[in-house]
Amino acid sequence: xMAKISFAVLxxxxxxxxxxxxxxxxxxxxxxxxxxxxxxxxxxxxxxxxLGTTADVGKLSEGIADTIVYDLDLSGWxxxxxxxxxxxxxxxxxxxxxxxxxxxxxxxxxxxLVKGGFTIQGDEVTVELRxxxxxxxxxxxxxRYVGRVKDYRRIAHKFADEIINQFTGVPxxxxxxxxxxxxxxxxxxxxxxxHLDGSEKFQLTNNHTINLSPSWTADGKSVLYTSYKDRNSxxxxxxxxxxxxxxxxxRNGRYLGGKASPDGQFIAATVETGGNxxxxxxxxxxxxxxxxxxxxxxxxxxxxxxxxxxxxxVSDRTGSPQLYVLDVASNKSRRLTYSGNYNTSxxxxxxxxxxxxxxxxxxxxxxxTIGVDGxxxxxxxxxxxxxxxxxxxxxxxxxxxxxxxxxxxxxxxxQASGENQRxxxxxxxxxxxxxxxPRLE
Amino acid sequence: MAAMNKLVCCGLVTIILAAAGCAPSxxxxxxxxxxxxxxxxxxxxxxxxxxxxxxxTTGQSSLDELQKGKPPTSGPLKDIYxxxxxxxxxxxxxxxxxxxxxxxxxxxTARVEIEGHCxxxxxxxxxxxxxxxxxxxxxxYLITIGxxxxxxxxxxxxxxxxxxxxxNESCWHQNRRARFVVIQARPAS
Numbered sequence: 001x002m003a004k005i006s007f008a009v010l011x012x013x014x015x016x017x018x019x020x021x022x023x024x025x026x027x028x029x030x031x032x033x034x035x036x037x038x039x040x041x042x043x044x045x046x047x048x049x050x051l052g053t054t055a056d057v058g059k060l061s062e063g064i065a066d067t068i069v070y071d072l073d074l075s076g077w078x079x080x081x082x083x084x085x086x087x088x089x090x091x092x093x094x095x096x097x098x099x100x101x102x103x104x105x106x107x108x109x110x111x112x113l114v115k116g117g118f119t120i121q122g123d124e125v126t127v128e129l130r131x132x133x134x135x136x137x138x139x140x141x142x143x144r145y146v147g148r149v150k151d152y153r154r155i156a157h158k159f160a161d162e163i164i165n166q167f168t169g170v171p172x173x174x175x176x177x178x179x180x181x182x183x184x185x186x187x188x189x190x191x192x193x194x195h196l197d198g199s200e201k202f203q204l205t206n207n208h209t210i211n212l213s214p215s216w217t218a219d220g221k222s223v224l225y226t227s228y229k230d231r232n233s234x235x236x237x238x239x240x241x242x243x244x245x246x247x248x249x250x251r252n253g254r255y256l257g258g259k260a261s262p263d264g265q266f267i268a269a270t271v272e273t274g275g276n277x278x279x280x281x282x283x284x285x286x287x288x289x290x291x292x293x294x295x296x297x298x299x300x301x302x303x304x305x306x307x308x309x310x311x312x313x314v315s316d317r318t319g320s321p322q323l324y325v326l327d328v329a330s331n332k333s334r335r336l337t338y339s340g341n342y343n344t345s346x347x348x349x350x351x352x353x354x355x356x357x358x359x360x361x362x363x364x365x366x367x368x369t370i371g372v373d374g375x376x377x378x379x380x381x382x383x384x385x386x387x388x389x390x391x392x393x394x395x396x397x398x399x400x401x402x403x404x405x406x407x408x409x410x411x412x413x414x415q416a417s418g419e420n421q422r423x424x425x426x427x428x429x430x431x432x433x434x435x436x437x438p439r440l441e
Numbered sequence: 442m443a444a445m446n447k448l449v450c451c452g453l454v455t456i457i458l459a460a461a462g463c464a465p466s467x468x469x470x471x472x473x474x475x476x477x478x479x480x481x482x483x484x485x486x487x488x489x490x491x492x493x494x495x496x497x498t499t500g501q502s503s504l505d506e507l508q509k510g511k512p513p514t515s516g517p518l519k520d521i522y523x524x525x526x527x528x529x530x531x532x533x534x535x536x537x538x539x540x541x542x543x544x545x546x547x548x549x550t551a552r553v554e555i556e557g558h559c560x561x562x563x564x565x566x567x568x569x570x571x572x573x574x575x576x577x578x579x580x581x582y583l584i585t586i587g588x589x590x591x592x593x594x595x596x597x598x599x600x601x602x603x604x605x606x607x608x609n610e611s612c613w614h615q616n617r618r619a620r621f622v623v624i625q626a627r628p629a630s
Contacts (some may be wrong), residue, residue, distance in 0.1 A: 188507070193604060193612060209504060210598070212566070212569075213565060213566055226569075257566040257569070272597065274577060275574050275581075275595065277570035277574075298567065298570040298571060302566065314564075316526075321567055344564035358564055360563070386562075390563065432565075
């Protein structure tokens, strides 16, 4: 018999702290300790009520609810109750506390409830959404949003972020995008971006060559990537608002990859000269500041620590690719990984405590995380298929990656513990090298 | 209005998703117009120059051939192969390089671009670096056995332009290669 979980209990579970702890505004709140097969919070998400006189031709009533359901499901913390079981007719009952019967929801096993209404005026929509505690017959939070009708999913993502905030004290990450490389079924590799739910897909490059390793600038406004469009690999910056693309690395250099620092000041890049690949520090415009490694071995794939003071990168200086941590101010580095003989594509958690990377296990590749001090190594994916190229969500609670477990390479997302692995919408081609955006407005 | 007043008294916060502050698609750029115009296959800068030599021995880079949708053609120089995650030259590779050097000695005006390639396994960026090492290892050996440095250039395509697309060792072996493209059979006038 599974114990009933109340809001308070789930808060406790998610916060890993005393019951009287105030979750809001705390930093370092951990949400991933709901264990394997652990308790999931039963929640109902009602279709929204049309509060206005304009007909719901765009099916916002279900569309907003569906988006919230997708997000809550993706988080892995909720059991979203099947809509077919709902008793209440959303168009005939009220939205606010006191204007509907909690029994309609407790009867079907819901302990949380999302209800809302909307009014369409021209191409604008006003949406109000509320989260209720069915157990205590209380409203937890209510928000009203105004936006364009076609952006209704963003409103839903924002409220899903708020629901996560209510439970964990840290907002969710559903108003984010993933940049990735896709063949879209063709022979070229182009950069694409899309929301986690596959909506608002957008193709960034269309130069019919090879475009690789997209990564976001910290402000979420641009994507940095490597392209062969001018025959030699170089770094390009694509500004999303203006659609402007600029080659930012010097003309005569070969740049294999690069990442902008979280403080927005620098780019750490891999430059190849005479067959040797080394890490180099560039300013935000691509001008060379100084070399960070000067080695005859392979030195690639720098990734910044959240404070922009350190980099984790790959070096084969001992004969096999391993991860190293480099202090940017002193240029001093230390080895991070000792397990395995092929460890690549590191990404530093936005929380600062762990590094995710791709490691070879036998003939397969798997996603691992390791503490920044080299402790607590965890393998997160099974070696029945290849899983590569991890990228952290901006809250550090999730990791997206690419895997060929369903044949072609597709993008997947999982909790940082490795649980609740879900496939994101595919493109029909091979989708690889995901990069998770910061939180977007 | 009654409903609205009630909402306000309950502390609802109205959040305006202002058009200007919205996420990227607020001003959805047209991909084709936004990024540089796509280069139609066959009109890339390097290729016209290469075609102009008019020699039957000149080849095309793997990128040119990818753009044309053609499988890579073999020129007068043979590919060499590598082990997984290695860029040292094995005995067979050295023999092939000696034969390639002989051809270069007979065709003393030819210039060659050495392409480094990898199999699909592992990380793209690491493989770009590994491909660069493979191309450089081939170049260094050719120089050692007497080919002039200025006749040789290198480029890495990492795992990006495989010749074989199946997932097995025989295919991966074919992809772990250095390819030699004769880019100029006569000296530039």
